Every structure is written in structure tokens, then in C-alpha cells.
Amino acid sequence: MENEQHFDVIKGLHVKHLNDVLEKIFKYLDAESLLNAELTCKAWKAVASAVNQKKLWKLLLKKKMSNSQLWERINYCLKSKFLQTSSDSFSSRNIFNKFDYTAKALQNNWLKNDLTRDYVDCDVGLQRCVFQMRNKFISLWEPTSGIFKIWNRVTLKVEEVYQGPPLQFDLDFELYEHALMYSLNGHIYIRNLTTKTTKIHKPFGSDNGKSINYFRIENGFLCATVGQKYRLNFRSDVVVWKMKSPTEIEWENPKTVPSVRMDNTRISVDSNFIIAAHHGTSDTICDVYLMSKPQGKPKSIKLPVVRPELLFQDGIILMVTNEGEIKIVDVATSNSRIIANIGVDFSGRSNFLRIHSGNIFAFSLVGCSHGSRIQIWDFKKATDPTTNLPLPPFCSHTVYMEPPLVLHADAFGVLTVNREIGPVNSRDIIWALNFLPICNFCKQVKKRLLKCASCMSAKYCSSVCQKADWNHHRYLCRKTEKNVPFTLA
Numbered sequence: 385m386e387n388e389q390h391f392d393v394i395k396g397l398h399v400k401h402l403n404d405v406l407e408k409i410f411k412y413l414d415a416e417s418l419l420n421a422e423l424t425c426k427a428w429k430a431v432a433s434a435v436n437q438k439k440l441w442k443l444l445l446k447k448k449m450s451n452s453q454l455w456e457r458i459n460y461c462l463k464s465k466f467l468q469t470s471s472d473s474f475s476s477r478n479i480f481n482k483f484d485y486t487a488k489a490l491q492n493n494w495l496k497n498d499l500t501r502d503y504v505d506c507d508v509g510l511q512r513c514v515f516q517m518r519n520k521f522i523s524l525w526e527p528t529s530g531i532f533k534i535w536n537r538v539t540l541k542v543e544e545v546y547q548g549p550p551l552q553f554d555l556d557f558e559l560y561e562h563a564l565m566y567s568l569n570g571h572i573y574i575r576n577l578t579t580k581t582t583k584i585h586k587p588f589g590s591d592n593g594k595s596i597n598y599f600r601i602e603n604g605f606l607c608a609t610v611g612q613k614y615r616l617n618f619r620s621d622v623v624v625w626k627m628k629s630p631t632e633i634e635w636e637n638p639k640t641v642p643s644v645r646m647d648n649t650r651i652s653v654d655s656n657f658i659i660a661a662h663h664g665t666s667d668t669i670c671d672v673y674l675m676s677k678p679q680g681k682p683k684s685i686k687l688p689v690v691r692p693e694l695l696f697q698d699g700i701i702l703m704v705t706n707e708g709e710i711k712i713v714d715v716a717t718s719n720s721r722i723i724a725n726i727g728v729d730f731s732g733r734s735n736f737l738r739i740h741s742g743n744i745f746a747f748s749l750v751g752c753s754h755g756s757r758i759q760i761w762d763f764k765k766a767t768d769p770t771t772n773l774p775l776p777p778f779c780s781h782t783v784y785m786e787p788p789l790v791l792h793a794d795a796f797g798v799l800t801v802n803r804e805i806g807p808v809n810s811r812d813i814i815w816a817l818n819f820l821p822i823c824n825f826c827k828q829v830k831k832r833l834l835k836c837a838s839c840m841s842a843k844y845c846s847s848v849c850q851k852a853d854w855n856h857h858r859y860l861c862r863k864t865e866k867n868v869p870f871t872l873a
Contacts, residue, residue: 411443445480453740457796489821502842518537624675836861
């Protein structure tokens with residue numbers, strides 16, 4: 385080897401089958417560098433993908449999943465489509481590249497206002513039903529019959545019709561990832577929407593005389609307020625359990641805050657704090673308890689707003705004031721700042737605020753009765769003390785649609801439930817404004833999508849998918865042609 389002018393270390397190790405050494409060298413590379421390494425020569429490509437693809441790309445994929453909320457949600461919502469091919473030809477490398485393209489396409493589509501539209505008939509009466517919309521599923525609960533109806537959030541197909549307890553008008557339920565949870569008679573029911581199985585948990589024993597009056601899942605914790613059955617009392621114990629997974633909960637050693645005032649109160653939790661927000665006639669008082677010492681004396685934070693839309697994450701309270709300002713409060717220091725001004729008077733008007741995949745989404749009514757605005761801010765920048773304020777949104781679109789009865793917005797798009805009044809009867813419809821780069825029919829992520837030439841509101845990967853979807857799409861196509869207000873401007 386001393387006579388060789390150029391010696392390729394990677395190729396030499398590859399010839400000697402020293403894959404363990406090669407893995408230690410290549411795992412220092414990021415995804416872009418690893419892709420570039422594959423272009424060097426056949427030996428390098430074999431090392432990067434052919435030999436060690438299950439290790440190197442799987443490590444990169446796992447690291448990205450743990451660091452990016454958006455990647456984690458893409459994996460959860462779309463992985464079944466990505467993994468339909470056999471594992472031999474569809475490796476971690478392919479999945480990584482597919483996720484990377486999907487995440488970048490999502491951001492570009494938001495910036496370019498490039499979206500698709502879809503819908504599904506609910507066929508229910510919303511005056512007696514309760515909707516919840518989350519990352520992968522949409523759930524509807526009908527209290528009289530006790531039936532839960534579950535749709536897939538991306539495909540808008542019915543996943544399951546599940547019979548719950550009937551005639552329970554005070555039942556609380558939560559839709560969390562692939563789990564549907566509800567409380568009844570001091571018991572907690574967890575329905576796994578993937579395996580279609582239900583487990584009943586008795587956190588307070590079989591005959592405990594306790595009832596769960598408030599039920600909520602937030603930031604990886606399950607929170608419930610517990611009181612005695614058949615006893616009218618505006619004070620309850622707040623019990624918090626940590627969630628191992630969407631369907632598994634650490635029932636042992638929960639955190640308990642005793643005797644919390646629960647008249648017009650909302651509970652929020654994260655890994656450090658438990659907050660009881662009491663909404664008054666002129667302001668909102670937040671009692672802050674430490675997760676490490678939940679029975680200690682709380683710190684009070686006064687918010688000069690009436691019934692604000694409060695969000696809580698990473699020790700930060702986020703809200704919209706009556707003047708249309710987005711305000712943050714650091715719970716640890718009680719310092720508050722106005723991070724942005726939506727420019728809309730929110731008093732007496734419906735509004736929406738959500739934190740999703742590292743971004744803040746604000747949905748507000750503007751202008752005419754069919755006008756609304758979606759604005760997006762980066763959550764880290766907004767909560768960074770060094771950021772110059774007010775912070776302009778990196779994305780802002782005006783939406784023209786019928787005023788929604790139910791609304792949900794996240795990084796994938798916007799979901800609404802609207803009631804359309806017809807000449808004979810009315811019908812309830814779930815509308816989806818989708819920024820994912822997927823075909824409207826097969827719901828596969830594709831790099832090349834063509835729009836419907838008639839309405840420009842649907843995208844297809846081929847003429848085959850377009851023809852197959854026509855019986856469903858023609859209602860939306862004709863609706864858009866008649867200039868009914870359901871378009872993004």
C-alpha cells in the first residue's frame with residue numbers, strides 16, 4: 385500500500401467486510417452528506433445504502449422523528465401508505481426521502497397557497513352531537529345513542545362506528561392520536577382505533593364512590609377532576625397521570641392537587657406545571673401548581689381578559705386578547721409579552737388558536753361574513769426572549785367559506801364542519817383544505833400532481849385516479865364553478 389498514490393479507506397474497509405468500522409464512520413454524516421457519499425463510487429454507495437441501510441438510515445430516521453414533531457406526525461398519519469411496498473425495496477432510506485419531501489412540500493404549499501379540497505357528508509344533526517378533530521382522526525359522538533363515528537383525517541373515509549354508552553349527556557371524551565378515551569362512573573375507557581379493542585381502567589378501585597367530572601389530554605398527560613358521586617360541589621381534586629403512549633398510562637403514583645375550585649375552570653398541564661384557569665366576568669385568574677409539589681400553595685397569574693382561548697406548552701401560556709393581540713405569559717417568571725397583532729377585534733366573535741408541529745396557527749373572522757384569515761408563526765421564534773416583536777407571520781392567507789360550526793387547523797391543513805341548507809332538508813359536511821402533496825383519490829404522496837382543469841380545487845396523480853374520483857368530486861367541482869364562497873384567495 386505504500387506504493388499507492390491514492391488509497392480509498394472506505395473502499396478498502398468495504399473489501400475487507402469491516403462493516404462495523406464503516407458504520408461508525410458514516411453515522412457521523414447527516415442525510416444530505418450520506419446521499420452525497422452514495423454518489424462517490426459503487427463501494428461508497430454499497431456502504432451507505434446497500435450494506436448498512438437498515439442501520440444508518442434507520443438511525444437518521446429515528447433521530448429526525450425524535451427531533452421533529454412534524455416528521456413524527458407524518459410518520460403516524462401516512463406511514464401505512466409508505467410501507468405498502470416490501471421491506472427489501474422500500475428501506476429506511478426511501479422512507480426518509482419520502483418524509484423529507486413531504487415536510488418540505490408542506491411548507492412550500494403553505495407559502496404558495498397551493499392546496500386541494502375534499503369533503504364528506506356527515507349525515508348528522510350537529511345540535512346534539514360533539515365533534516373532535518385531531519392529527520389522524522375525526523370523531524363524532526351522539527349522546528342520545530352513544531355512538532362514536534370515526535373518520536380518517538387524511539382520506540375522510542369512515543374508519544369505525546363504535547357503540548359507546550347511550551344517554552350520557554355529561555360524558556367527557558378525548559381523541560388522542562390513535563386512541564379514543566372517555567370517562568364514565570369513575571372508570572376510564574380507552575379504545576385503540578388501530579386494533580379496534582377497548583380496555584377499561586379503574587384508577588380509583590372498583591367501589592370508590594368517585595366520579596370524573598372533567599377529562600382532558602394535553603402535552604403527554606391525562607388530567608381529570610375527581611369528586612364524590614351525586615354531590616354538588618364546586619371543588620374537586622385534580623389528578624394527573626403521565627402517558628407512556630396514546631393507549632398506555634402510568635396509573636401508579638399520579639400527581640394530585642386537592643380541592644381545586646372548578647366553577648368555570650379549565651385545567652392545563654405540562655411536565656413542570658399544573659394550571660387551573662378560572663374565567664371570571666372581568667378577568668381570568670390562573671392558579672399555577674408545581675408538578676413536583678402539586679399540594680403546595682399555588683402562584684396566581686391574573687390575565688386581563690374574559691374567557692380567553694388559552695393554550696399551554698413548554699411553560700408558556702398563549703392567548704388571544706379581546707383586541708386581537710396574541711399574548712404569551714412565561715409561567716415561571718410571570719412575564720408577559722405581545723408577540724403579534726392579528727388586527728381583528730375578537731370580542732363577541734369566534735376565533736381559533738392552535739400550536740401544532742412547532743407553529744402557531746390563528747384563525748380569525750375578517751371582512752364579510754364568509755371571510756376568515758389564517759396566519760402562522762414559528763413557536764420557537766415567538767417565545768424566544770431575544771426575538772424582535774411584534775413578530776410578523778411567515779404565512780397569511782384569506783379564506784372565503786361558509787362560517788364553520790366546527791373548525792380545526794394544523795400543519796396538514798384546515799378541517800371544518802358546515803351545515804348546508806337545501807330546499808328540502810339540510811346536511812352537515814366535513815370540508816378539508818389539504819396542503820399535503822397527495823392525490824385526491826388514492827391519497828398517495830406524489831411529486832407530480834395535476835389539478836382538475838375545471839375547478840382547480842383537486843389534484844390527481846393520473847387520469848385514472850381523476851376518472852375514479854369523479855362521482856365524488858363532481859359536487860365540489862360544480863359548487864366551485866358556481867362561485868360559491870369556498871375558496872382560498
